[in-house]
Amino acid sequence: MVAAAALAETVTLPAAGAALDIEQVSHAFDIDGAQLPVLSDVSISVEPGEFVALLGPSGCGKSTLLRLVAGLDKPKAGTLREDESRITRPHPSRVVVFQDPTLFPWRSVWDNVALGLEAQGILKSQRQRVDDALDLVGLASFRNAYPHQLSGGMAQRVALARALVNDPKILILDEPLGKLDSLTRITMQAEIVALWQRKGFTTLLVTHDAEEALVLANRVIVFSDRPARVKADIRVDRPYPRHRGDPYLADLRRQILSLLGLDATW
Amino acid sequence: MSTYSLSDGLASGAPRLSRAPLLANWVRESGVGVLASIAWVAFGLSCLWWEDVGDWSRTHSLGIAAFVVAAVALFGTVGADYLGSAGRALRQRAPWLVALGAFLTLWEVATAKFAWLPLPFFPPPQSIVEVYTDDLPKLLDSVFASVKLQLGGYLIGATVGFLTGVSIGWSRAVGYWVHPVLRFIGPLPATAWLPIAFFTFPSSWSASTFLIALATGFPVTVLTWSGVASVSNAYYDVARTLGAKPSFLVLKVAIPAALPHVFVGLFMGLGSSFAVLVVAEMIGVKAGLGWYLQWAQGWAAYANMYAALIVMSLLCSGAITLLFAIRDRLLVWQKGTVKW
Numbered sequence A: 001m002v003a004a005a006a007l008a009e010t011v012t013l014p015a016a017g018a019a020l021d022i023e024q025v026s027h028a029f030d031i032d033g034a035q036l037p038v039l040s041d042v043s044i045s046v047e048p049g050e051f052v053a054l055l056g057p058s059g060c061g062k063s064t065l066l067r068l069v070a071g072l073d074k075p076k077a078g079t080l081r082e083d084e085s086r087i088t089r090p091h092p093s094r095v096v097v098f099q100d101p102t103l104f105p106w107r108s109v110w111d112n113v114a115l116g117l118e119a120q121g122i123l124k125s126q127r128q129r130v131d132d133a134l135d136l137v138g139l140a141s142f143r144n145a146y147p148h149q150l151s152g153g154m155a156q157r158v159a160l161a162r163a164l165v166n167d168p169k170i171l172i173l174d175e176p177l178g179k180l181d182s183l184t185r186i187t188m189q190a191e192i193v194a195l196w197q198r199k200g201f202t203t204l205l206v207t208h209d210a211e212e213a214l215v216l217a218n219r220v221i222v223f224s225d226r227p228a229r230v231k232a233d234i235r236v237d238r239p240y241p242r243h244r245g246d247p248y249l250a251d252l253r254r255q256i257l258s259l260l261g262l263d264a265t266w
Numbered sequence B: 001m002s003t004y005s006l007s008d009g010l011a012s013g014a015p016r017l018s019r020a021p022l023l024a025n026w027v028r029e030s031g032v033g034v035l036a037s038i039a040w041v042a043f044g045l046s047c048l049w050w051e052d053v054g055d056w057s058r059t060h061s062l063g064i065a066a067f068v069v070a071a072v073a074l075f076g077t078v079g080a081d082y083l084g085s086a087g088r089a090l091r092q093r094a095p096w097l098v099a100l101g102a103f104l105t106l107w108e109v110a111t112a113k114f115a116w117l118p119l120p121f122f123p124p125p126q127s128i129v130e131v132y133t134d135d136l137p138k139l140l141d142s143v144f145a146s147v148k149l150q151l152g153g154y155l156i157g158a159t160v161g162f163l164t165g166v167s168i169g170w171s172r173a174v175g176y177w178v179h180p181v182l183r184f185i186g187p188l189p190a191t192a193w194l195p196i197a198f199f200t201f202p203s204s205w206s207a208s209t210f211l212i213a214l215a216t217g218f219p220v221t222v223l224t225w226s227g228v229a230s231v232s233n234a235y236y237d238v239a240r241t242l243g244a245k246p247s248f249l250v251l252k253v254a255i256p257a258a259l260p261h262v263f264v265g266l267f268m269g270l271g272s273s274f275a276v277l278v279v280a281e282m283i284g285v286k287a288g289l290g291w292y293l294q295w296a297q298g299w300a301a302y303a304n305m306y307a308a309l310i311v312m313s314l315l316c317s318g319a320i321t322l323l324f325a326i327r328d329r330l331l332v333w334q335k336g337t338v339k340w
């Protein structure tokens, strides 16, 4: 019921998700003259508003792919498109939340969230959006605190608000909950789903936790070892909110773990 | 059972014991104040009791002033509870008042009264007071000249150093050209330029300003540069994905992140520019506290030298206090900064 109401609301919102096309992208790093191939012919097509989780062995190239989507780096081969237009540089319609919150320690919580609007020169007329974003993550009362006064979970919420204030069309999450304790993590997973349903942005989530991927995403992509190739592309057709004990999800989880080379005995 | 007897003992014991803790408390809080008062009375008496061995005009006034300090110390600490924060501050400093009173008494006796220390070189306290009252105009002129010279040179050096540091840290091309020059000239003590500076510059004042700026600029440049260079790339990535242009990256990311380093540079620059200031005033500029020291030495006016040294140290310490106050204001976001 709640989910249906939230979905009805997204229809009226202007900033919906964008389509993302990753076409035959390969990438490599130069390390002391030698080439280290990291992505090998990766093609993924993401529908507007989809929630895609990326899973893969550590060091296979997931973060590298996200940096390419964000436009922070250029691929050695292949193209990336957001709604038909080629991605060549960073743009606030594609915002990244990293594993470390990387809040600017010299700015208060409010000023951190205001960063994007300030950088684009529209803060003066749109201050309300900063307050709204802080309300959204439940940190309005901490607006004047400095980052060193926040807990890990609160800091990551601020980082989320700092991304959301720009009304991104694609939200890029690079293991955003990786360093949080399990209770905070479960709470924030629910918050992320709620925000996604409300705002309708396309979401790309890197995680190392198969269960997290299955609770959150409607599509899970599994990568091979470095250089990363798409090994499996799995639909998760289950309504939200999802239950961790769901046998359908447990079955998918077993499949995914065996794809990752972990033959699940549990 | 046992809990009952315990509380009984406390209840009956409390009123009997209360006088002793009260007295102990009073001694702890006001005892040092009384001692301070005694020390300053001793200083006052040491001024007035014996005849001076020399001819000084301020002995009597100094003695009276010491008694006034003694009275303030006594009433200020005993009645601190009625004086708010001033009373608390006085109480906290009372041990220092004791030490100071004792030191002045010893100094007075050892110089003005019995001349245990050789006289012209170790002037008594009243002769230094005499300098402050009788030579005040010249001293104030010197203070003004020193502050003016130091402030001008320091501000120029800090500004140029900061801008250079940011440019080297930000731009590879600027770094290519400026870095070698910096390595070649920077480590040279600024005073080594003195002889050349004094005949190439139009005035000794502009020469000294240049040298002070040089002494300030080097540490400020190096530390600003290293501050900008050590800013984590993650900050730039975040700002860029949020739509930041290069100017935003410099002004709102690199500079604020480097600011703690910049203040270390400003602090070091302040120290080395003081040294240059005094030497420049002694050698070339015919004004300022350095020059006053030199002049006093020429006339064997030792009291004037001590008087000028005290003023100089207050000024230098004041400048550093000011710098730290500015830093604390700008860097409130840092935790655990050192208190000066």
Ligand SMILES: Nc1ncnc2c1ncn2[C@@H]1O[C@H](COP(=O)(O)OP(=O)(O)O)[C@@H](O)[C@H]1O
Binding pocket: A029, A030, A031, A036, A038, A056, A057, A058, A059, A060, A061, A062, A063, A064, A065, A226
């Ligand atoms: N800037 C870089 N320069 C050189 N090598 C890099 C760079 N960034 C990542 N790598 C390498 O590329 C590989 C993939 O990294 P990454 O994308 O961060 O993996 P993960 O899937 O764990 O996020 C790793 O072996 C890493 O060492």
Ligand SMILES: [Mg+2]
Binding pocket: A062, A063, A174
């Ligand atoms: Mg990673």
